[in-house]
Amino acid sequence: MYALVDGNNFYVSCERVFRPSLVGRPVVVLSNNDGCAIARSNEAKALGIKMGAPWFQIKHLEDEAGLVALSANFALYGDLSDRMMSIAAGLGHRQEIYSIDESFVDLTGIRGDLTERSRKVRERILQWIGIPTCIGLGSTKTLAKLANHVAKTAERNPGVYPDHFAQICHLGRLNKVELDEVLAATPVGEIWGVGRRISEQLGEGGIRTALDLTRIDLATVKRRFSVVLERTVRELQGTPCMDLEDEPPAKQQIACTRSFGHPVLQLVDLQEAITEFACRAAEKLRRQDSHTAQVLVFIRTSPFRAKEPQYSKSAVFPLLTPTSDSREITEAALAVLDAIYQPGFSYAKAGVMLLDLQPAERHQFMLDLSPPIEEQGGAGHSDVEVQTVDRTRLMTALDQVNGRYGRGTMLLASAGLRGPDRAWTMKQERMTQQYTTCWSDLGLVRA
């Protein structure tokens, strides 16, 4: 049996912890650059605001309906997520943190009333952290996901599913007839792994509900769609096909990409941006103890400004010796930028991606074809080894300084020294405080 613990409207709930006046009001959290809505309170959903709706299209609801919009405060959400996850972990023996607001918990070997146990964990998260959650239980991860959907829907839209499923839904306790009723009430597009495209195609074939999907022929699914969808159908039928991943595998690629706050035309501005993205990506790379062998850079204009000339280009720089050194990665990235930059365009977005990642302990040295150096006396380390050690220590020091005194305390000169005055700096006009991770942002209590 698996449980899925999921924070309700997570980013909005995080903001409400420190600003209780937002409870009961329509609230959205906006993406970087205050671009579009990436989290909505129930009241905002009731206003008809869709996931991903551009802010400028819903801004009028500020005056008309009292809508509150906030800039994304990821430092706050990440910290509250950690706290929520540590309590959710107590539900069972093993936990997979699936996203910032969701975790699967393996309930194998847990005895007693699982619904009651889940309810207690839910209450503890609500009381200790302040985040409301829903918990779904099922015999496979896909069914636990479905159960979670049922729990959330029953809480928000009475009538779709039986009321007692609100907040906690244990599908494992249902008999066949009851389970079929739940499946029949669930549109196929709500199933984990069935997106918009596949949902449309299934609909054309008359498959509209989750129940229809469980009754489809497995061989046909595999042939007409893929092994991925076949696995989803099996899981829906109660056969586990996906394991819990309690130890997250190392990432296979690492990216840092941003849309700019203003259009960027000058190469020098792009160079600063690419330097920063490359250094951030390199930092993430070192955190997981990997090296990269390929650096990809892309730049592009805005596809939304259709009247302006469009340009989009990316290219890869292969590194002869895999590395996690910010200087080498930045040098490669800037070389790519030079090669793909075209003057005369208004650039809207750029990014750096590190590909072909490998464990740092695997060393690939250059084949040295130069003539052997005459005996210099003393054994000691070879030049290559000394360089590697120095470089590692330098990068460790860099990460430690920035970790302790804040991002950007020590940086490469090509990142520029203009700080927030840079042409491309993100727009974040509605930012809340970093209440839990920054001393100067602590909340004030007025007596």
Place this chain on the structure above:
DNA sequence: TCTGGGGTCCTAGGACCC
């Protein structure tokens, strides 16, 4: 005027091998 960021997996097709 204003439209996010960061990932994963699978498949088809081409290049290449013997």
Place this chain on the structure above:
DNA sequence: TCTGGGGTCCTAGGACCC
């Protein structure tokens, strides 16, 4: 006129997730 069989590896693109 007639042109095999069985592989691997890589890449681009599509689908999905939050």
